[in-house]
Every structure is written in structure tokens, then in C-alpha cells.
């Protein structure tokens with residue numbers, strides 16, 4: 367697979383990564399399959415999809431434990447990115463950016479991941495009660511201690527900013543400028559897909575101008591852009607899509623022209639090319655610093671997604687995809 371370089375620390379990864387979140391978080395627990403998930407991770411590594419994206423809160427903790435089982439056998443082949451700063455409580459998810467907590471959380475992640483060093487340590491969310499420079503300073507200490515190779519910042523889930531009237535990515539850029547004063551940012555992780563292209567406005571150019579990598583989260587639109595979800599199919603109550611405004615039967619039907627557009631482009635590239643692969647190829651085409659992290663717990667989809675690096679979209683394809691109607695259904 368093509369390799370891409372992210373960040374000032376010049377970290378090399380396969381152009382397409384693997385998002386491990388669906389293996390134990392966000393999507394229905396009833397559909398989680400431990401052994402199949404392990405096979406998916408192994409298959410991704412076999413195909414050169416080296417970046418494995420996880421977080422301590424996924425599960426919580428079980429996602430890192432599962433990735434750790436693979437790393438124990440194949441550490442040299444993998445690039446592990448995990449996250450700190452969110453805790454799963456009984457009722458709520460809470461942010462914790464206190465330096466002492468960050469240090470303890472990193473040691474715990476290293477144990478679960480069965481490794482001496484985390485390749486990319488990402489701040490999952492800013493703690494509103496702790497200046498972000500303090501949290502980032504503690505993370506920088508971990509780099510100096512050799513426990514972490516590089517730092518990243520997540521800008522997903524900025525709904526709170528949206529509701530307060532601040533454009534979420536403007537707030538993220540301000541936060542990035544602040545933490546850059548403390549220690550270099552190697553990667554930003556934010557949502558980027560054909561139906562959520564907002565990061566193209568300020569975040570992606572900010573990263574490109576500074577040699578910062580961009581991890582495209584949710585590049586398949588939580589599965590919608592693969593064309594495998596039937597409008598009105600319904601989701602289990604513990605599946606994030608049960609409450610997601612774009613996944614009501616009405617919005618899933620309204621957004622079908624986007625899937626139809628992906629399908630049209632896929633057909634031009636061959637009978638075996640899928641809408642999911644076109645959606646991933648679109649993220650790759652947004653810049654050489656972009657690495658999509660499609661999530662799956664299925665071996666065959668991990669393979670299908672990894673193969674998307676062979677789909678090269680033409681200028682006409684990109685124009686057609688840019689001309690698709692904007693997605694309907696938002697969190698506002």
C-alpha cells in the first residue's frame with residue numbers, strides 16, 4: 367500500500383488506516399464479535415493498513431486490550447494511535463485533562479496495548495476546567511519520557527461549539543495554535559467524508575500548511591456511504607445511529623442521491639469497486655497528508671477498505687462528487 371507521512375516527526379503509515387472503534391464502542395454491542403474483530407485487525411496489517419486507531423474510552427478499555435493482543439505479536443508492523451482525556455462514568459462521559467490523570471492514563475494504555483511506546487497519543491477532548499496548555503504539556507512530557515512518539519488532537523464532536531454559535535473548526539484552530547506553542551502537533555483527527563466535508567474549509571488547509579497529518583474520522587459516514595444500509599432498517603438503542611439525525615428513515619431516504627453518486631463513480635472504475643472504496647478514495651484525494659481511518663469489525667470490509675488505495679479518482683470524478691447535494695439532517 368502507498369505510504370503517507372504525517373507530522374513534523376515524519377511518521378510513516380499506510381495511506382489507509384483502520385478505525386477500531388466499532389469493535390467495542392458506538393455501534394450496537396449485540397453485533398460485536400471478538401474473534402472476527404481480531405481477524406479484521408490482522409487482515410488490515412497484512413494489507414499494509416498499519417495505522418490502528420483506538421482510544422482508552424472505547425469499551426471502555428476493551429478496545430485497547432484487543433489491539434494489544436495483536437500488537438503483542440506484530441508490534442513492528444503496526445502504528446498505534448490511541449486517545450486520552452475522556453472517561454466513561456455511570457451516566458455521562460466526562461473530560462479529564464489534569465496532568466496527573468494524563469500520566470496515569472498513558473501508563474494504563476501502554477499496559478493494555480502491551481507495548482513500550484504509543485506512536486500517536488491524541489487528546490480526545492479538551493477539559494473545560496483545565497487550560498489545554500497544561501494537558502498538552504503533560505502529554506509532551508510523555509514524549510520526552512519515551513512513552514509516546516508524537517501528539518495529536520481530536521476535533522470530532524464539536525457540537526457544543528456549534529450550539530454556542532462558534533464555528534467548531536475555528537475554535538479548534540485557535541486551540542491548535544495554543545498547543546503548538548507548547549509542543550508540535552503531529553496530527554489532527556476530525557470527521558471528513560463526502561457527506562461531512564466541513565474540515566476542508568479551515569482545518570485541512572491549516573494542517574497542510576504546517577506539515578501536520580490529518581486523520582479522517584468517520585470517512586464512511588458511519589456506514590451510510592457504503593450503500594449497504596437500507597432506509598428505515600432501524601438501529602438498536604445502543605447504536606449511535608439510533609439518535610443520529612441523519613439516520614432517521616426520512617433522512618436516510620433523502621440522502622440517497624449521495625449514495626447514488628458514489629455508486630455511479632464506482633461503476634466507472636470497474637464492477638468490483640464499491641461505493642465505500644470511492645468514499646475512501648475521495649478522502650485520499652483531499653491531500654497527501656490525509657489518512658482515513660474507516661471503522662469496521664469485519665475482516666472482509668477491512669480488506670475492501672484497504673484496497674481503496676488502488677482507486678484513483680479522476681478530475682471528473684471529483685467534480686461529480688463535489689456537485690452532489692449537501693447531506694440533510696444535522697445535530698443543530
Ligand SMILES: NC(=O)c1ccc[n+]([C@@H]2O[C@H](COP(=O)([O-])OP(=O)(O)OC[C@H]3O[C@@H](n4cnc5c(N)ncnc54)[C@H](OP(=O)(O)O)[C@@H]3O)[C@@H](O)[C@H]2O)c1
Nearest residue numbers: 385386387388522583584585586587588589592661662663
Ligand atoms: N476522535 C473521535 O472523537 C472519533 C469519533 C468517531 C470516530 N473516530 C475514529 O474514526 C473511525 C471511523 O469512524 P466510524 O467507525 O464511527 O465510522 P465510519 O468509518 O464512517 O463507518 C463505520 C461503519 O461502516 C461499516 N463499514 C465499514 N466498512 C464497510 C464496508 N466496506 N462496507 C459496508 N460497511 C462498512 C462498519 O460496519 P461494522 O462495524 O459492522 O464492520 C461501521 O458500521 C473510528 O473507528 C475511530 O477510530 C474518532
